[in-house]
Amino acid sequence: MTNVFFPPFLSKLFIESLFFKCFSLQKEPTAKLIRDITQAFKAAVATTKGDSEELCRYTISDSAVFNSLVLFCIKDMHAALSKMLKLKAPELILPSSSPRWQKNQIDIKMYVAGVVQLLSSLTQATVIAAVLRHANQMVPYYLCLPKQCRHLLKSLIKHWSTGEETVRVLAFLALNKICRHKQEIYLNSVLKQMYIAYVKNCKFTSPNTLPMINFMQRTLAEMYSLDTQVSYQHAFIYIRQLAIHLRNAINLKKKETYQSVYNWQYVHCLYLWCRVLSTIYPSEVLEPLLYPLCQVIIGCIKLVPISRYYPLRLHCVRAITLLSANTKTYVPALPFLLEILQREDFNKKPGRMSIKPINFAVILKLSKTNLQEKAYKDGLVEQLYDLILEYFHTQACSIGFPELALPTIVQLKAFLKECKVANYCKQMRQLLEKIQENCSYITGRRQKAAFGVADVTAVAAWEKQVAVEGTPLTKYYSQWKKLREKEIQLEISGKERMEDLNLPEIKRKKAEEKKANKKEFKGLFESDSDDDDDDLFKSKGKASC
């Protein structure tokens, strides 16, 4: 029937019957009705593909029909199916457990495949989002159909890595759901594909793509936290790969091999692993990987330590800070920042004036003209201030803080002596004061302590106590952070620049976004909290294993 052209009246009739069917499906779904609707849906999907080789019972050529059909399906199909299969708690039980499953499997399979196909052929973000929500509902059905599930995963990963914000979030939710329910089957390959998709899509970094990359990092880290054993294998292999690239670059000393390390993909991968390890911190399994990862990052900093690559260095230091803040690991990062302060001559009159500030968050390498600009030096001082403060904040409550700060204090004093630019001096003096304040606070407190250096438990308790009470630096930091966030918010809303997309605020923003999305979908999801349900599913899945 595919090639038959429908005369108008037939078409009208057909449409009427179709809608009638739809209505009756809402009321009382039967297998026959579902088959018809499914056939129609398949035909509708086939039109999106362009060349339809498959045989369909119907042909849908009218866009209005198409729209209403698809709309009906994504709205009511899930409910109808569960009704038809007589599933009592559709989110809790796999549909394959229903006695009617065997009979209707072919239709459901067809329908489910149609959804995947629809998903991959759509282009409009809102439509994709709607279909994704539906797919999310349908996940239990996919879990019963491995082949369709694989297709769905593929398409989901594509949307997760390339789509718009909402689409990405929805795709991730679906991915997460599938992986949690069928970990042993899908997790490994999904992680692999997601990592590859991540690497593919972080090649170019701009103010627009950076939030997306951050989102991918976070969500991927979440995926890795599902099973640490599996994640260890992945992390080990990929960190090793990074190390091999770096080693080649160190040994060969050629421009091309340097390029294989000094690129966005490499830096984002480093950052990803830092995030993964810090997300899954108290984990005995992943802890051994801290050491190679730190070594790779430091090796990366030291590969070509010239001023043109300062932005890259700053990214690496940021990654280190993230890692050492969340994992209670000490990683030396200050020397790399202080070296910049020492090497750069801030007194030198800038050769060029430029109005546009340099956005350090989205560059790896500076051009030679950049190096002469005033904006470069302004930005650099600001970055150094931020990073030094942030790094010290991570170690502010440590008992060895004064020793940690000594070289910085010496260096900053030397800088203040040398530097003639009032603006820079002001910033650095403030930083110095805060550090010194914290130093004397820690020194004073530890002098009163009754334990010696060897007493590890007492020191740990002491550090905990200090952290609870807060040090001058932590207090200052929280104030500063608020101000800085506001500043950045202003900047973002002004769309002028998106500088210093520091992790915390992005995190906050993302979290909010996620919540908002969830709220938005709640009505559609039918169940009140899918998280709880998911957990139940998980426990059930485990039991069945």
Next chain:
Amino acid sequence: MGPASKRNKKKKPSFRKLLKTSNLKLENKLKNRQFKQQSSAKKQRKEQRKLRQAITDVSHKTLKPLERYKKKPEGEEEEDEEEFLESLPVDMMDDDDLEQIRAMAKKASFLTRDISSCTPVHAKKRKSEQPVKKYEKMPRKMQQEEEKELIHLLPIKDKSGLIPQSMEKPVVPEAEEEEEPVDQDELNQEEEPEIVPLLTPQEQLELRAQKLTEKKLHMASLSSAVLADPHVNIKKLKELRAMLMETDPCVAVTVRKLVMVSLLEVFKDIVPSYRIRPLTEEEKAAKVKKETLQLREFEEGLVSQYKFYLEDLEQTVKDWKQKKQKRSQAVSLQSYKGLAEVAIRCICDLLVALPHFNFHNNIVVMVVPLMRDSVKKVSEMCCGAVSKLLKQDKLGQASLAVVKVISGMVKGRNYNVKPEVLNCLLCLRIKEVEMRKDTEDTAPKKKFMSFKEKRTNLSRMQRKWKKAEEKLQKELLEAEASESKDKKIKLHTETLNIVFLIYFRILKKAQKSILLPSVLEGLARFAHLINLEFFDDLLSVLYGLITSGDLTYRESLHCILTSFHILSGQGDVLNIDPLKFYNHLYKTLLTLHAGGRNEDTAIVLQCLDVMLTKRRKQVTLQRAQGFLKRLSTLSLHLLPDSSVGILAANRALMHTFPKCDILLDNEMQGSGVYLPELDVPEYCNPQNTALWELHLLKRHYHPMVRKFAAHLMKGAPSEGSGALSMELSRRTPVQLFEDYSVKDMSFNPPVAGPPSKKKVFPSN
């Protein structure tokens, strides 16, 4: 081919002359060198003369191919050509000019080209030389030829020269004719307009390949014949060497290179393990066995061939250096470089492989100046060869020769040499020298009793036994070659004296030169061998250098290390308080950090060893504690390998100064507070602080740093639960630093697997 005989006659003198000059040089090298330096003008004239001679030869011989291009009367042409060839030393030209000339060479013969384009560049030069040239033209030609025949070495020359000439005869006429137009790369030389003017490039290539194979086969057969029985086939060596004069332009360069290398290998194989000395008159006169005679013949032939070979190599290098077109012009200027590189490689190989054989000094004299060659490849090759020689040299003779020549060169060049040259000296294998002659002399003599002593102390029988025993011992000593040991030490002493002479001269006269780092490094390396007399001056110079502030961190570390090496040896009698050095090291310790050069840590660790651990009696507790505290602070800011090294040094410090354990207590000792920013270890009140940074280090990402931090926290116990394993505790800080090097992204210790996995798969 009519005028072939005539040509040969003309050819002869030039070839002979080549051999002759070099021959002279080898026999009395020094004299010749001086002579040359003094009369560079004379030399220039000589070369001009040679060139002109070559040109006239050419103009006579190459009438035939020239017909095609000829546009000018012969006389003019000759002049032009002369001018051009004179301008050939390309050192005066810009690259552009060179390009232009090359382009023109492709278009047509040099003889026909318009010279005017060259004039602006060389106008000056020519102006000054033109009058001279005119004078030279006629009379000197005669004079020169006479000169040649006058030289008394001629008979030898003829002997050796005869065979190559007979060899060349068939080849020469063709080759000579095509040489001038060819001034391009080897591959472009294949134009052979005369023989088959219309050869396609394909055919030319084939022809060349064919020729090359022939030559290769010939070479191989000759070489293998020599190797099979060097005593009999020594004559073949001559034949092989004659191929060095290969003149067929399309294969000349390749063949020459190949011959050089194959001769090198042959010589390396057949040269005996002893030096061949010339026979005395008496020996010559005496009757000898047939075998001895054969051996003598072989040795004589070998030495002379070796000599000629070396001369050829030297000539090749020299031609390249002077950029003159010589040697019957079978090889273009451009390929000189390649030829010379091969020649230099051969020389370098010989330098390393045959240090015992004749003419080694000449090789040294040849190689050393090339160490500062402006071509990086050459200088690297030579420096590498010299370093290798110095490392391998067990007798000391070769090292002495090298050092002597280097010293001369450094001085002669007014310290304008590359640092690599001096860095070679660091390879010297000198462990001991004669410090005081008397102690050495008296020691062995005591072994044997004097006759009188024996008589008084021993009975008759005992004396008899003793006598036999002593005799035996003497024989044993001889067998052990203890004499050579003494000789070696003497040579070493002399060598080192020259080395120090180089160093001191630079310290005194050229403190600002780029050589200073290598000098300081060398001083630090051989400091324990420096003579006592120099100590005072040296120390003050070193301190002056440190305080001047001109030095890099590494250099100042070398200064400190040198001074303490001096003081730790025999210098302890000097009773100098090196407080300033301690303070300087303390002050600059924080210069070391993860962002900077990581290699400097090794020197710091050495310094710490000499300054604190080895001088425990002269170091106050305050100073030790000050250092301990600052080093711990420092280890927070280093790469992991350096951190491990520094922490290991701290461990040694804690062992040397057990009282340092108060730094693990949190109790106030006496008055004052710790002043971390003060630069004097004595006054910063280190007793009032504690090593809290160990807690940060205990959370370090590197497993070894964590281990050491935990170990130090417990007071660095040598046994018990907090002790290190045997392998670790035995390593020195420097060794540990090297063990855990992160330079090439190697992971030591290896990355541990996930802990729970180990539980699943327990290792057997």
